[in-house]
Amino acid sequence: MAKIIFPEDFIWGAATSSYQIEGAFNEDGKGESIWDRFSHTPGKIENGDTGDIACDHYHLYREDIELMKEIGIRSYRFSTSWPRILPEGKGRVNQKGLDFYKRLVDNLLKANIRPMITLYHWDLPQALQDKGGWTNRDTAKYFAEYARLMFEEFNGLVDLWVTHNEPWVVAFEGHAFGNHAPGTKDFKTALQVAHHLLLSHGMAVDIFREEDLPGEIGITLNLTPAYPAGDSEKDVKAASLLDDYINAWFLSPVFKGSYPEELHHIYEQNLGAFTTQPGDMDIISRDIDFLGINYYSRMVVRHKPGDNLFNAEVVKMEDRPSTEMGWEIYPQGLYDILVRVNKEYTDKPLYITENGAAFDDKLTEEGKIHDEKRINYLGDHFKQAYKALKDGVPLRGYYVWSLMDNFEWAYGYSKRFGLIYVDYENGNRRFLKDSALWYREVIEKGQVEA
Numbered sequence: 001m002a003k004i005i006f007p008e009d010f011i012w013g014a015a016t017s018s019y020q021i022e023g024a025f026n027e028d029g030k031g032e033s034i035w036d037r038f039s040h041t042p043g044k045i046e047n048g049d050t051g052d053i054a055c056d057h058y059h060l061y062r063e064d065i066e067l068m069k070e071i072g073i074r075s076y077r078f079s080t081s082w083p084r085i086l087p088e089g090k091g092r093v094n095q096k097g098l099d100f101y102k103r104l105v106d107n108l109l110k111a112n113i114r115p116m117i118t119l120y121h122w123d124l125p126q127a128l129q130d131k132g133g134w135t136n137r138d139t140a141k142y143f144a145e146y147a148r149l150m151f152e153e154f155n156g157l158v159d160l161w162v163t164h165n166e167p168w169v170v171a172f173e174g175h176a177f178g179n180h181a182p183g184t185k186d187f188k189t190a191l192q193v194a195h196h197l198l199l200s201h202g203m204a205v206d207i208f209r210e211e212d213l214p215g216e217i218g219i220t221l222n223l224t225p226a227y228p229a230g231d232s233e234k235d236v237k238a239a240s241l242l243d244d245y246i247n248a249w250f251l252s253p254v255f256k257g258s259y260p261e262e263l264h265h266i267y268e269q270n271l272g273a274f275t276t277q278p279g280d281m282d283i284i285s286r287d288i289d290f291l292g293i294n295y296y297s298r299m300v301v302r303h304k305p306g307d308n309l310f311n312a313e314v315v316k317m318e319d320r321p322s323t324e325m326g327w328e329i330y331p332q333g334l335y336d337i338l339v340r341v342n343k344e345y346t347d348k349p350l351y352i353t354e355n356g357a358a359f360d361d362k363l364t365e366e367g368k369i370h371d372e373k374r375i376n377y378l379g380d381h382f383k384q385a386y387k388a389l390k391d392g393v394p395l396r397g398y399y400v401w402s403l404m405d406n407f408e409w410a411y412g413y414s415k416r417f418g419l420i421y422v423d424y425e426n427g428n429r430r431f432l433k434d435s436a437l438w439y440r441e442v443i444e445k446g447q448v449e450a
């Protein structure tokens with residue numbers, strides 16, 4: 001491939017989320033979230049880890065912005081904690097919680113770093129969960145009101161808004177498999193939750209338009225392309241159904257105003273219909289300004305009769321390189337999904353709002369972390385993003401997951417995704433990994449070595 005030089009104005013960034021880095025779980029009037037409740041429930045999180053302190057970003061955010069400046073990122077994607085701002089999820093505002101984000105945004109702008117706010121990255125106010133959470137249609141309304149508050153408070157300061165992060169994970173890990181908060185285990189509940197998440201997204205977009213704010217609004221979807229293990233009709237079919245289950249189930253409502261027909265039929269036949277109201281799909285498919293894509297890996301799928309609604313199983317790619325999460329390293333999948341989204345769903349601008357990898361990072365005596373595996377992972381994926389750009393995909397930016405090591409949900413602190421190493425055992429000291437120094441060069445030159 002010829003020299004890889006990204007556009008001058010390409011938005012190189014890094015991403016985090018509130019529950020994973022902030023800590024201060026009950027400080028300054030913050031309300032309980034479903035992740036506080038879940039992580040405090042014995043047996044849910046590896047090593048019994050919680051987000052009570054996490055990376056203590058709530059107190060160390062100024063230092064973290066200095067590190068962002070050192071790396072030279074142009075934009076920082078973070079999420080705001082709904083219960084830190086609205087302790088009961090609605091009504092009373094916790095001014096101290098809001099003030100934290102005001103200080104954060106102020107200091108980011110002073111550092112010439114463009115904020116991208118994700119309104120919901122999984123930490124629902126427990127008070128709303130006590131009323132059914134996302135199974136309750138009212139939660140969609142309360143989310144839209146929380147969004148209105150944020151739009152008004154940050155009008156003119158923040159111009160990149162993401163409504164939801166990975167609604168598939170919220171719906172299925174949280175409500176079908178029970179690995180995530182609130183820990184429900186019912187597939188039909190997950191479908192109902194997915195619908196209310198999408199509805200709340202559309203309601204928030206309506207308010208964004210109503211408030212007539214400068215800037216752009218979008219949604220972030222985790223997209224995992226499925227590839228058939230073999231070229232048999234049955235394998236191809238199995239792969240296409242699993243692909244719909246993760247990707248089209250969200251892309252299609254948002255961009256086409258309808259759920260994927262065949263899968264919708266399979267669900268209704270086997271589980272009965274989840275509750276919708278006339279007009280929902282029109283709200284869900286309101287015009288947005290960009291799509292955020294989180295890409296980590298692919299699925300290789302083969303036919304497996306009777307195993308599940310899809311007659312499909314994911315094949316473990318034993319002989320392929322993988323990350324500490326056990327995810328196959330497959331950079332080509334990033335190119336494939338970018339091109340497919342642009343071809344089949346939308347010509348709107350795309351952002352890679354997350355891509356990165358967990359590796360077994362070691363802090364040396366000299367305070368170094370030689371994470372060449374992460375450099376290779378990121379370099380290979382940057383090259384695929386560049387290929388998509390050259391092929392006409394309107395890719396605007398790339399946020400590495402993650403700015404810093406953090407609370408990796410059910411895995412606790414055992415998985416490190418950061419460009420910055422966090423020394424949890426010693427006062428949460430931060431150390432730039434080799435990948436952070438490498439990333440700084442890429443950003444400066446806009447270039448990845450071929």
Ligand SMILES: OC[C@H]1NNC[C@@H](O)[C@@H]1O
Pocket residue numbers: 017020166294354401408417
């Ligand atoms: O698993 C790595 C990341 N994936 N997307 C959502 C983030 O919260 C995760 O840490």
Ligand SMILES: [Ca+2]
Pocket residue numbers: 342343344346347
């Ligand atoms: Ca197109």
